[in-house]
Amino acid sequence: MPELPEVETVRRGLLPAMQGARFVSVSAHREDLRWPLPHQFAARLEGMTVEALTRRGKYLLADLSSGDTLIMHLGMSGSFHIRNGSAAPARERHGAHDHVVFVMSSGATVTFNDPRRFGFMLLIPRVELLTHKLMRAIGPEPLDGRFDGAALARACARTAVSLKAALSNQKIVAGLGNIYVCEALNRARLSPRRKASTLNGHGAAKKRANALANAIKTVLTDAIEAGGSSLRDHRRPDGELGLFQHRFRVYDRAGEACTNRGCTGTIRRIVQNGRSTFFCPVCQR
DNA sequence: AGCTCGACCTGCACGC
DNA sequence: TGCGTGCAGGTCGAGC
Numbered sequence: 001m002p003e004l005p006e007v008e009t010v011r012r013g014l015l016p017a018m019q020g021a022r023f024v025s026v027s028a029h030r031e032d033l034r035w036p037l038p039h040q041f042a043a044r045l046e047g048m049t050v051e052a053l054t055r056r057g058k059y060l061l062a063d064l065s066s067g068d069t070l071i072m073h074l075g076m077s078g079s080f081h082i083r084n085g086s087a088a089p090a091r092e093r094h095g096a097h098d099h100v101v102f103v104m105s106s107g108a109t110v111t112f113n114d115p116r117r118f119g120f121m122l123l124i125p126r127v128e129l130l131t132h133k134l135m136r137a138i139g140p141e142p143l144d145g146r147f148d149g150a151a152l153a154r155a156c157a158r159t160a161v162s163l164k165a166a167l168s169n170q171k172i173v174a175g176l177g178n179i180y181v182c183e184a185l186n187r188a189r190l191s192p193r194r195k196a197s198t199l200n201g202h203g204a205a206k207k208r209a210n211a212l213a214n215a216i217k218t219v220l221t222d223a224i225e226a227g228g229s230s231l232r233d234h235r236r237p238d239g240e241l242g243l244f245q246h247r248f249r250v251y252d253r254a255g256e257a258c259t260n261r262g263c264t265g266t267i268r269r270i271v272q273n274g275r276s277t278f279f280c281p282v283c284q285r
Numbered sequence: 286a287g288c289t290c291g292a293c294c295t296g297c298a299c300g301c
Numbered sequence: 302t303g304c305g306t307g308c309a310g311g312t313c314g315a316g317c
Contacts, residue, residue, distance in 0.1 A: 003310050034293075034312090058311080076311055077295075097295085116294045118311060161288070170312080177310050231310065232297085251310095274290065276308085 002074040004058060004142070004175030005223035005244065006234045010080055011055045013237030017082045017108035018050045018062065030099040034075060034120040037100075044068065044123055045102070057138050057174030061129070069126045071134070075118025077233045083109045115233070139173045142216050147173070149199075149210030156196035156209075163212075164272045166196035173216070179229060179251045180219055182278045186250045187215035189260065191284045192270075192277045222247070250278040258283060 002010065026042035038044065049065040062070040084107055094101065100112040100121065112119070124132055139155060140147045155172045156163075166172050167181040176184070185192050188211040199209040228234055228242035231252075235241060249259050254269035258280035265282025 006310065073311085075294090076309070114294095115296065116309090116311095118294070159287080165288085168311095179310055229310070234310070273288090275311095 002058060002078065002228070002234060003177035003180050004055075004220055005180070005226075006228035006242065007055055007058050007060060007074065007175070008224050009228040009234075009236055009242060010074070011053060011060055013082065014060075014080060014110065015053055017084075017104055017106050017110055017237070018102070019053045020050065021104040021106035021108070022047065022049045023102055024105050025103045027101045028099065029094055029101070030117070033099060033114065033117050034073075035122070037121060038123045041121070041123070045070070056135065057141070057170055058177070059134070063126060067126055068123045069129050071120075071122040071124065071129075071132075072112075073120050075114060075116060075120070077116040078112065078114035078119035079233055079235050080237045081111045081113065081235070081239065082237045083111070110237075137171050139169075139171050142173050142175060142213075142220055147213065147217075149206065149213040152213045152216075153199040153201075153205065153209035157200040159196050161196055162192060162272060163190055163194050163196045163199075164192035164277050167216075168273075168275075172196075175220070176216065178275055178277075179248070180216075180223065182250050183219045183248060184212065184215040186258075186260065186279060186284060187219055188212040189283050189285065191281075192272060192279050194285070250280065253278060 060072040102110040223244040226244035230241040258265040263283040265280040
Protein backbone atom coordinates (compact mmCIF):
# COMPACT_ATOMS: atom_id res chain seq x y z
CA MET A 1 0.00 0.00 0.00
CA PRO A 2 1.94 2.79 1.34
CA GLU A 3 4.35 4.96 -0.54
CA LEU A 4 6.02 8.09 0.76
CA PRO A 5 2.85 10.23 1.01
CA GLU A 6 0.96 7.53 2.91
CA VAL A 7 3.89 6.88 5.26
CA GLU A 8 4.29 10.61 5.87
CA THR A 9 0.56 10.90 6.56
CA VAL A 10 0.85 8.06 9.06
CA ARG A 11 3.87 9.70 10.70
CA ARG A 12 2.06 13.01 11.13
CA GLY A 13 -0.98 11.24 12.50
CA LEU A 14 1.11 9.32 15.03
CA LEU A 15 3.09 12.35 16.26
CA PRO A 16 0.62 13.61 18.89
CA ALA A 17 0.09 10.08 20.22
CA MET A 18 3.72 8.97 20.28
CA GLN A 19 6.31 11.74 20.16
CA GLY A 20 7.40 12.64 23.68
CA ALA A 21 5.26 9.81 25.05
CA ARG A 22 6.34 6.67 26.89
CA PHE A 23 5.41 3.07 26.05
CA VAL A 24 3.27 2.04 29.02
CA SER A 25 2.57 -1.44 27.68
CA VAL A 26 3.28 -3.26 24.46
CA SER A 27 1.56 -6.41 23.28
CA ALA A 28 2.23 -8.53 20.21
CA HIS A 29 -0.60 -10.76 19.05
CA ARG A 30 1.52 -12.12 16.20
CA GLU A 31 5.28 -12.28 16.04
CA ASP A 32 5.57 -13.48 12.44
CA LEU A 33 5.37 -10.37 10.36
CA ARG A 34 7.65 -10.20 7.33
CA TRP A 35 10.39 -10.96 9.80
CA PRO A 36 9.88 -12.15 13.36
CA LEU A 37 9.54 -9.35 15.88
CA PRO A 38 12.80 -8.74 17.79
CA HIS A 39 13.52 -10.78 20.91
CA GLN A 40 12.22 -9.11 24.06
CA PHE A 41 10.29 -6.72 21.85
CA ALA A 42 7.81 -5.54 24.49
CA ALA A 43 10.41 -5.43 27.24
CA ARG A 44 12.77 -3.32 25.18
CA LEU A 45 10.02 -0.76 24.46
CA GLU A 46 8.14 -0.55 27.76
CA GLY A 47 9.19 2.41 29.84
CA MET A 48 11.03 4.06 26.95
CA THR A 49 10.14 7.47 25.58
CA VAL A 50 9.82 8.27 21.88
CA GLU A 51 12.19 11.18 21.44
CA ALA A 52 11.53 11.65 17.74
CA LEU A 53 9.35 10.06 15.09
CA THR A 54 10.82 10.55 11.62
CA ARG A 55 10.62 9.03 8.16
CA ARG A 56 13.23 7.82 5.70
CA GLY A 57 11.75 6.77 2.38
CA LYS A 58 8.95 4.37 3.30
CA TYR A 59 10.39 3.64 6.76
CA LEU A 60 9.07 5.11 9.99
CA LEU A 61 11.80 5.62 12.59
CA ALA A 62 11.13 6.09 16.30
CA ASP A 63 14.17 7.19 18.30
CA LEU A 64 13.85 5.81 21.83
CA SER A 65 15.29 7.04 25.11
CA SER A 66 17.02 3.65 25.42
CA GLY A 67 19.29 4.55 22.49
CA ASP A 68 17.51 2.11 20.19
CA THR A 69 15.63 3.07 17.06
CA LEU A 70 12.37 1.31 16.26
CA ILE A 71 12.19 0.79 12.49
CA MET A 72 8.70 0.24 11.13
CA HIS A 73 7.62 -0.61 7.59
CA LEU A 74 4.01 -0.93 6.43
CA GLY A 75 4.64 -3.39 3.61
CA MET A 76 1.68 -3.53 1.24
CA SER A 77 -1.23 -3.51 3.66
CA GLY A 78 -0.01 -2.13 6.98
CA SER A 79 -1.82 0.62 8.85
CA PHE A 80 -1.84 2.26 12.26
CA HIS A 81 -4.91 3.24 14.20
CA ILE A 82 -5.11 5.47 17.24
CA ARG A 83 -7.74 5.25 19.92
CA ASN A 84 -7.68 7.98 22.52
CA GLY A 85 -9.11 8.10 26.01
CA SER A 86 -8.94 5.85 29.02
CA ALA A 87 -12.24 4.10 28.34
CA ALA A 88 -10.40 0.93 27.40
CA PRO A 89 -12.20 -2.18 28.63
CA ALA A 90 -10.22 -4.34 31.04
CA ARG A 91 -9.86 -7.07 28.45
CA GLU A 92 -9.18 -5.26 25.20
CA ARG A 93 -10.71 -6.93 22.18
CA HIS A 94 -8.46 -6.83 19.16
CA GLY A 95 -9.54 -7.24 15.57
CA ALA A 96 -8.26 -9.61 12.91
CA HIS A 97 -4.72 -8.69 11.83
CA ASP A 98 -4.15 -6.35 14.77
CA HIS A 99 -0.60 -7.59 15.35
CA VAL A 100 1.00 -5.03 17.68
CA VAL A 101 -0.58 -2.70 20.24
CA PHE A 102 1.20 0.19 21.97
CA VAL A 103 -0.42 1.80 25.01
CA MET A 104 1.25 5.19 25.32
CA SER A 105 1.56 7.59 28.27
CA SER A 106 -0.21 10.19 26.11
CA GLY A 107 -3.39 8.21 26.71
CA ALA A 108 -3.42 6.90 23.15
CA THR A 109 -3.60 3.25 22.18
CA VAL A 110 -1.78 2.72 18.88
CA THR A 111 -2.59 -0.47 16.95
CA PHE A 112 -0.63 -1.85 14.01
CA ASN A 113 -2.81 -3.84 11.61
CA ASP A 114 -1.44 -5.67 8.57
CA PRO A 115 -3.48 -8.39 6.79
CA ARG A 116 -0.72 -9.50 4.44
CA ARG A 117 2.09 -9.26 7.00
CA PHE A 118 4.62 -7.82 4.57
CA GLY A 119 5.25 -5.09 7.12
CA PHE A 120 7.74 -5.39 9.96
CA MET A 121 9.25 -3.83 13.05
CA LEU A 122 12.92 -3.94 13.98
CA LEU A 123 14.92 -2.58 16.90
CA ILE A 124 18.51 -1.53 16.38
CA PRO A 125 20.95 0.71 18.26
CA ARG A 126 20.57 4.22 16.89
CA VAL A 127 24.29 4.50 16.17
CA GLU A 128 23.94 1.62 13.72
CA LEU A 129 21.03 3.16 11.84
CA LEU A 130 22.91 4.74 8.97
CA THR A 131 25.04 1.67 8.34
CA HIS A 132 22.17 -0.77 8.74
CA LYS A 133 21.62 -2.99 5.71
CA LEU A 134 18.13 -1.61 5.10
CA MET A 135 19.13 2.05 5.42
CA ARG A 136 22.58 2.49 4.00
CA ALA A 137 21.74 2.07 0.32
CA ILE A 138 18.57 4.17 0.24
CA GLY A 139 18.66 7.02 -2.27
CA PRO A 140 17.95 10.71 -1.69
CA GLU A 141 14.73 12.00 -0.15
CA PRO A 142 12.81 13.44 -3.09
CA LEU A 143 11.44 16.38 -1.06
CA ASP A 144 14.90 17.33 0.13
CA GLY A 145 16.28 20.51 -1.45
CA ARG A 146 19.34 18.60 -2.57
CA PHE A 147 17.25 16.36 -4.81
CA ASP A 148 16.93 17.86 -8.28
CA GLY A 149 17.16 16.98 -11.95
CA ALA A 150 20.92 16.80 -11.85
CA ALA A 151 20.93 14.41 -8.90
CA LEU A 152 18.30 12.23 -10.54
CA ALA A 153 20.16 12.16 -13.86
CA ARG A 154 23.39 11.24 -12.12
CA ALA A 155 21.72 8.35 -10.28
CA CYS A 156 20.27 7.06 -13.56
CA ALA A 157 23.38 7.53 -15.67
CA ARG A 158 24.76 4.02 -15.48
CA THR A 159 21.63 1.91 -15.50
CA ALA A 160 20.17 -0.05 -18.38
CA VAL A 161 16.64 -0.16 -16.96
CA SER A 162 13.49 1.77 -17.86
CA LEU A 163 12.37 4.93 -16.09
CA LYS A 164 9.61 2.89 -14.45
CA ALA A 165 12.11 0.44 -12.98
CA ALA A 166 14.60 3.13 -12.03
CA LEU A 167 12.10 5.30 -10.14
CA SER A 168 10.72 2.22 -8.38
CA ASN A 169 14.21 1.43 -7.16
CA GLN A 170 14.64 2.83 -3.63
CA LYS A 171 18.38 3.17 -4.22
CA ILE A 172 17.83 5.75 -6.98
CA VAL A 173 15.27 7.81 -5.09
CA ALA A 174 13.51 7.01 -1.82
CA GLY A 175 9.80 6.61 -1.28
CA LEU A 176 8.24 6.19 -4.71
CA GLY A 177 6.13 3.14 -5.50
CA ASN A 178 3.86 1.96 -8.26
CA ILE A 179 1.31 4.77 -8.01
CA TYR A 180 3.53 7.80 -7.71
CA VAL A 181 6.04 6.58 -10.30
CA CYS A 182 3.19 6.38 -12.83
CA GLU A 183 1.75 9.72 -11.76
CA ALA A 184 5.10 11.55 -11.85
CA LEU A 185 5.96 10.18 -15.29
CA ASN A 186 2.61 11.32 -16.69
CA ARG A 187 3.05 14.80 -15.24
CA ALA A 188 6.55 14.98 -16.75
CA ARG A 189 5.23 13.55 -20.04
CA LEU A 190 7.90 10.86 -20.08
CA SER A 191 7.31 7.27 -21.12
CA PRO A 192 7.75 4.62 -18.42
CA ARG A 193 9.51 2.56 -21.12
CA ARG A 194 12.16 5.17 -21.86
CA LYS A 195 15.67 4.22 -20.75
CA ALA A 196 16.45 5.97 -17.49
CA SER A 197 19.94 6.80 -18.73
CA THR A 198 18.42 9.21 -21.27
CA LEU A 199 17.98 11.69 -18.42
CA ASN A 200 21.72 12.13 -18.37
CA GLY A 201 23.31 14.77 -20.59
CA HIS A 202 22.78 18.30 -21.81
CA GLY A 203 19.95 19.92 -23.70
CA ALA A 204 16.87 17.72 -24.01
CA ALA A 205 18.19 15.19 -21.51
CA LYS A 206 18.68 17.87 -18.89
CA LYS A 207 15.18 19.21 -19.53
CA ARG A 208 13.71 15.74 -19.09
CA ALA A 209 15.56 15.24 -15.82
CA ASN A 210 14.43 18.60 -14.45
CA ALA A 211 10.84 18.02 -15.52
CA LEU A 212 10.82 14.60 -13.86
CA ALA A 213 12.39 15.75 -10.61
CA ASN A 214 9.89 18.61 -10.44
CA ALA A 215 6.98 16.28 -11.21
CA ILE A 216 8.09 13.93 -8.42
CA LYS A 217 8.25 16.77 -5.91
CA THR A 218 4.90 18.20 -6.98
CA VAL A 219 2.97 14.97 -6.96
CA LEU A 220 4.37 13.87 -3.60
CA THR A 221 3.72 17.26 -2.02
CA ASP A 222 0.15 17.36 -3.32
CA ALA A 223 -0.45 13.78 -2.20
CA ILE A 224 0.82 14.48 1.33
CA GLU A 225 -1.41 17.51 1.49
CA ALA A 226 -4.35 15.26 0.50
CA GLY A 227 -3.48 12.74 3.23
CA GLY A 228 -2.21 10.13 0.77
CA SER A 229 -4.24 7.79 -1.42
CA SER A 230 -6.83 5.40 0.05
CA LEU A 231 -7.42 2.45 -2.27
CA ARG A 232 -7.90 -0.57 -0.01
CA ASP A 233 -5.98 -0.38 3.20
CA HIS A 234 -4.59 3.08 3.70
CA ARG A 235 -6.24 5.14 6.41
CA ARG A 236 -4.90 8.05 8.34
CA PRO A 237 -4.25 6.99 11.94
CA ASP A 238 -7.39 8.89 12.99
CA GLY A 239 -9.41 6.67 10.66
CA GLU A 240 -10.03 9.30 8.00
CA LEU A 241 -9.47 8.44 4.35
CA GLY A 242 -6.75 9.98 2.20
CA LEU A 243 -8.08 11.84 -0.82
CA PHE A 244 -5.36 11.79 -3.45
CA GLN A 245 -6.88 8.82 -5.32
CA HIS A 246 -9.43 11.28 -6.69
CA ARG A 247 -6.61 13.15 -8.37
CA PHE A 248 -4.93 10.23 -10.13
CA ARG A 249 -4.27 11.06 -13.78
CA VAL A 250 -3.19 7.58 -14.89
CA TYR A 251 -3.13 5.04 -12.05
CA ASP A 252 -5.93 2.48 -12.54
CA ARG A 253 -7.42 4.65 -15.31
CA ALA A 254 -6.85 2.34 -18.31
CA GLY A 255 -9.21 3.24 -21.17
CA GLU A 256 -9.91 6.72 -19.82
CA ALA A 257 -8.79 9.97 -21.39
CA CYS A 258 -5.43 11.52 -20.66
CA THR A 259 -5.95 14.78 -18.79
CA ASN A 260 -2.73 16.45 -19.84
CA ARG A 261 -3.36 19.79 -21.55
CA GLY A 262 -3.66 19.45 -25.31
CA CYS A 263 -3.51 15.64 -25.20
CA THR A 264 -6.26 13.48 -26.72
CA GLY A 265 -4.64 10.16 -25.79
CA THR A 266 -6.12 7.23 -23.88
CA ILE A 267 -4.49 5.76 -20.77
CA ARG A 268 -3.04 2.30 -21.26
CA ARG A 269 -2.06 -0.45 -18.84
CA ILE A 270 1.10 -2.44 -19.52
CA VAL A 271 3.16 -4.77 -17.34
CA GLN A 272 6.78 -3.92 -16.51
CA ASN A 273 8.85 -6.09 -14.20
CA GLY A 274 5.71 -7.91 -13.18
CA ARG A 275 3.84 -4.77 -12.07
CA SER A 276 1.12 -2.73 -13.72
CA THR A 277 2.16 0.52 -15.34
CA PHE A 278 -0.38 3.12 -16.42
CA PHE A 279 0.57 5.81 -18.92
CA CYS A 280 -0.50 7.82 -21.94
CA PRO A 281 1.30 6.57 -25.05
CA VAL A 282 0.44 9.81 -26.90
CA CYS A 283 1.97 12.52 -24.71
CA GLN A 284 4.43 10.47 -22.68
CA ARG A 285 7.54 9.99 -24.78
C1' DA B 286 27.58 -6.03 -10.33
C1' DG B 287 23.16 -5.48 -12.50
C1' DC B 288 18.87 -7.23 -13.64
C1' DT B 289 14.63 -10.26 -13.69
C1' DC B 290 11.54 -12.92 -11.40
C1' DG B 291 9.59 -15.78 -7.82
C1' DA B 292 8.27 -15.75 -3.16
C1' DC B 293 6.22 -14.04 0.87
C1' DC B 294 0.65 -13.34 2.58
C1' DT B 295 -4.49 -12.22 2.72
C1' DG B 296 -8.58 -10.42 0.63
C1' DC B 297 -11.45 -9.06 -2.98
C1' DA B 298 -13.57 -8.77 -7.54
C1' DC B 299 -14.53 -11.38 -11.30
C1' DG B 300 -16.42 -15.23 -14.33
C1' DC B 301 -18.32 -19.77 -14.66
C1' DT C 302 -23.45 -20.10 -3.32
C1' DG C 303 -19.11 -21.76 -4.31
C1' DC C 304 -14.74 -22.21 -6.43
C1' DG C 305 -10.87 -20.98 -9.37
C1' DT C 306 -8.12 -17.10 -11.20
C1' DG C 307 -5.82 -12.89 -11.12
C1' DC C 308 -4.66 -8.83 -9.03
C1' DA C 309 -3.18 -5.54 -5.15
C1' DG C 310 0.55 1.24 -2.38
C1' DG C 311 6.72 -3.69 -1.34
C1' DT C 312 11.08 -5.70 -1.57
C1' DC C 313 14.33 -9.44 -0.55
C1' DG C 314 17.22 -12.78 -2.46
C1' DA C 315 18.10 -16.70 -5.79
C1' DG C 316 19.74 -17.34 -10.21
C1' DC C 317 21.08 -15.87 -14.52
